[in-house]
Amino acid sequence: MGYRQISDYSIIGNDDRCALVGTNGSIDWCCFPTLASSSVFGRLLDAEDGGHFSIHPTDSYDGEQRYYERTNVLETSFETSSGRATVTDFMPVSERDRRDGFQHSLYRHLRCEGGQLTIEVDFKPRPDYARADTTVENRQKGIVVNADGGEQLHLQQFGPLSVEPLEGRAVGTALFEAGDDVWFVLQHGHHHPVSPSECRQDEKETIAYWRRWAADIEDRAADIADSEPWYEEIVRSGLVLKLLINEGTGAIYAAATTSLPEEYGGRSNWDYRYNWIRDAKFNVQALYNLGQENAAHQYFEWFRDILRTDPAEIQPVYGVHGEEELTERQLDELDGHRFSTPVRIGNAAADQRQLDIYGAIVQAVYETLRHDEHLDNEDWKAIRRIIDYVCDVWDEKGCGIWEYRDEARHYVHSKLLCWVALTRGIELAEYSQDDVDTERWETERDALRKAIEERGYSEAAGSFVQHFETDETLDATCLLLPIYEFLPAEDERIQATIDTVMDELLTDEGLVHRSRGPDTRSEGPGAFLFCSFWLVDALVLADRVEEARDVFTNVLDHIDSPYLLSERIDPRTGEFYGNFPQAFSHIGLVNSAIYLRCASGDASLEHDPLTEDGLQPIFRT
Known part of the structure; x- marks a missing residue:
């Protein structure tokens, strides 16, 4: 795959972390543990070796993006000749105290909105700007990524599509019908087991956080406009x-x-x-x-x-x-x-x-x-x-x-x-x-x-x-x-x-x-x-x-x-x-x-x- 235009990307994030998600459903830029750290996904700077985390239909599709209203929670929608699907991406944030490392995570929720379509997932982390020797393995706790220097990633997945290690990445394909959905939770530097219900709660809290924050600027923005x-x-x-x-x-x-x-x-x-x-x-x-x-x-x-x-x-x-x-x-x-x-x-x-x-x-x-x-x-x-x-x-x-x-x-x-x-x-x-x-x-x-x-x-x-x-x-x-x-x-x-x-x-x-x-x-x-x-x-x-x-x-x-x-x-x-x-x-x-x-x-x-x-x-x- 080649390079996409910069305008094809949107941003998600929380305090001190960000990721860029393309209209093709691929995370092509993400650094952990901070925005100024080395990249984990860097296809933005190297289409072949930089690393990415992509979710998209196998058939040709039209892709569009929008944010949930007044939030930094992003939805990428796909439409093929046979069905419709969306991927919701966010980095979690909450106004209540949460566990250590809570924000050092990235959530992806794929769901089929209608019809049926085949979805392909390609998880290809390349820590340290793709310079680190990296292993991708399937363990009891999910997909575990180890890189030189001790950097570690954990990927949990819940739903009818699972990814399996293959030559330094994890890949998977499945047919989705209306109502099917799958969660992926990527955690950097820690591992905390989550469940689909917890994922939904974290999404709800993240949306609420952003909307409460946006409420503080809405009146001022209305006055300005x-x-x-x-x-x-x-x-x-x-x-x-x-x-x-x-x-x-x-x-x-x-x-x-x-x-x-x-x-x-x-x-x-x-x-x-x-x-x-x-x-x-x-x-x-x-x-x-x-x-x-x-x-x-x-x-x-x-x-x-x-x-x-x-x-x-x-x-x-x-x-x-x-x-x-x-x-x-x-x-x-x-x-x-x-x-x-x-x-x-x-x-x-x-x-x-x-x-x-x-x-x-x-x-x-x-x-x-x-x-x-x-x-x-x-x-x-x-x-x-x-x-x-x-x-x-x-x-x-x-x-x-x-x-x-x-x-x-x-x-x-x-x-x-x-x-x-x-x-x-x-x-x-x-x-x-x-x-x-x-x-x-x-x-x-x-x-x-x-x-x-x-x-x-x-x-x-x-x-x-x-x-x-x-x-x-x-x-x-x-x-x-x-x-x-x-x-x-x-x-x-x-x-x-x-x-x-x-x-x-x-x-x-x-x-x-x-x-x-x-x-x-x-x-x-x-x-x-x-x-x-x-x-x-x-x-x-x-x-x-x-x-x-x-x-x-x-x-x-x-x-x-x-x-x-x-x-x-x-x-x-x-x-x-x-x-x-x-x-x-x-x-x-x-x-x-x-x-x-x-x-x-x-x-x-x-x-x-x-x-x-x-x-x-x-x-x-």
């Missing part, structure tokens, strides 16, 4: 973000996968199973706007630990459990998705110098303090250290938000975020109990503004540009200038920048490319979804609301139910690229919906960007 037709997309975005949040630390995975290519045949295949500092400001904004104050508070606590680190030692990216060592390695044993190599685990961006991270941290703190958090003396000392450090280094070069690995440059976005750090620091000082001398901060802030305005804007391009060393390379990050209040949206240079982005980076299909110019690497065919949402926000601020709505609806036209977003979409073919599902894209969708809602002038959202003076950036003074 108002009369617009994107309520379901907002709710699904919230459910995806919930899957990507580690409940133990509050940190957020950027995506559930590694090495899904930005373009086929290129080398831009990265591991996104980490928490990026640059996402902080947008994460806080989205969580509050979805009414997830507890999640925002926990995320803030995660930042407190980083905040108190020596500024020179703060990394652009961390593991969600606080890991600092993210050594990047290539897995030459895997072919890569659609043969796009290398396959990477770890991320060398952790060792890069990205000056924008300081503004992201201070802005996230600033935004959180607008609600009901507070800074203690140690927090304030840490912020002051960061601001002093920014004064020392803002005029140096770095790798930038896009983490280019070649030449370091004076990226305009990095300078903007340094300006944000200084500006917010000065504002925070006004509310502190200390008598803080901000003279140097103000001096450096003014110097930064002058540098950005004089060296970051190109009359020839009619736009702010990507970095100080160019007059023509464009970058969608310049759309953030009015969002961060560096300049008002009505400023003629901002208006010109928006127009240039729409002329040069916006496709006919309404999607925005990340950058364009003679000194940028190939962006491939895909447009970067978060950049499209930045354009929506900038247009709303510029009082160009109908244009903003057009861009927003054009993005949504490229996704179908169940409304999962990748990093990029090819405007011509609609094909998804990059790691999936992408938190950054879902956060952008939620936040842009907020802007559009507030542009109506009658918004009553608690955390909206509407003030008495009119529409303002969400991150505002």
